Amino acid sequence: MHVVVNAAMSADGKLSTRRREQIEISGTRDFDRVDELRAESDAVMVGVGTVLADDPSLTLDDPERQRAREDRGEPANPARVVADSQVRTPPDARVLDEAALTYLLVSQAALTDFVTQMEDVGATVIVAGEDRVDLVTALAKLEGDGIDQLMVEGGGELIFSLFEEGLVDELSVFVGSTVIGGRDAPTLADGEGFVEEFPALSLDGVERVDDGVLLSWTVTDAA
Numbered sequence: 620m621h622v623v624v625n626a627a628m629s630a631d632g633k634l635s636t637r638r639r640e641q642i643e644i645s646g647t648r649d650f651d652r653v654d655e656l657r658a659e660s661d662a663v664m665v666g667v668g669t670v671l672a673d674d675p676s677l678t679l680d681d682p683e684r685q686r687a688r689e690d691r692g693e694p695a696n697p698a699r700v701v702a703d704s705q706v707r708t709p710p711d712a713r714v715l716d717e718a719a720l721t722y723l724l725v726s727q728a729a730l731t732d733f734v735t736q737m738e739d740v741g742a743t744v745i746v747a748g749e750d751r752v753d754l755v756t757a758l759a760k761l762e763g764d765g766i767d768q769l770m771v772e773g774g775g776e777l778i779f780s781l782f783e784e785g786l787v788d789e790l791s792v793f794v795g796s797t798v799i800g801g802r803d804a805p806t807l808a809d810g811e812g813f814v815e816e817f818p819a820l821s822l823d824g825v826e827r828v829d830d831g832v833l834l835s836w837t838v839t840d841a842a
């Protein structure tokens with residue numbers, strides 16, 4: 620499986636505000652690039668923190684891209700993947716609508732009733748890990764289901780864990796021309812943070828996009 624992390628951050632590295640409300644950091648061209656990246660992916664992944672904060676749809680905005688996927692024999696939208704150990708995703712979340720197949724990655728600690736409720740609203744539930752989703756096992760199961768190209772949009776907790784497990788192959792970050800600040804505002808990679816054995820990146824590109832900069836790296840020590 621090839622895993623691409625893509626996110627947008629402020630000049631000071633924040634994904635959103637301390638209130639964790641969704642804010643637009645990307646401009647029109649960058650959102651269009653994100654739509655294309657989604658269109659090229661088999662699935663788009665977020666953590667449950669992003670579902671609770673943003674209620675994203677994770678589907679394609681451009682109907683032409685949906686048609687092109689269907690012409691290739693693919694579903695109109697890539698599948699959606701949510702890492703959600705205890706099933707905190709609300710049953711009426713937009714990621715559970717009928718626009719695309721949705722995988723819910725849960726742990727063994729998830730209550731059976733909640734899992735059943737998710738299956739009843741159409742989610743495909745994958746159990747991996749005791750208390751928290753074991754991302755290595757879960758992504759291997761997704762790969763077994765034909766997910767070869769996985770795009771991860773965030774947030775910072777999930778992105779850190781994927782780096783920690785050596786699961787990220789590429790990182791692209793749009794840096795917007797604004798400062799958000801706040802010690803509790805989410806950053807690109809949160810979690811516990813590294814104190815040694817930092818992931819090594821090789822810079823592939825620097826491009827001016829909208830009123831910001833798109834930075835692209837290959838992860839050189841991915842597992």
Ligand SMILES: NC(=O)C1=CN([C@@H]2O[C@H](COP(=O)(O)OP(=O)(O)OC[C@H]3O[C@@H](n4cnc5c(N)ncnc54)[C@H](OP(=O)(O)O)[C@@H]3O)[C@@H](O)[C@H]2O)C=CC1
Pocket residue numbers: 625626627628633634635636638639640641642644665666667668669670672673702703704705706707751752753754772773774775776777778780781805809
């Ligand atoms: N600017 C941008 O590009 C983006 C911004 N955002 C912003 O980011 C914020 C949300 O980010 P954040 O709070 O970090 O939440 P995340 O979306 O990263 O979700 C984190 C949650 O995922 C669950 N999870 C399950 N398994 C794992 C695992 N192995 N490792 C890590 N997490 C796991 C955990 O909850 P549990 O233990 O219950 O399973 C955890 O609390 C919002 O403010 C949103 O607007 C989000 C995406 C993109």
Ligand SMILES: Nc1nc(O)c(N)c(N[C@@H]2O[C@H](COP(=O)(O)O)[C@@H](O)[C@H]2O)n1
Pocket residue numbers: 625626627641642643644645650653665669673674675676677678772773
């Ligand atoms: N690339 C990017 N730029 C921004 O400025 C953003 N705020 C985000 N957020 C991500 O996009 C998701 C919203 O998706 P839908 O439009 O609802 O499909 C949001 O949940 C974040 O993952 N991304």
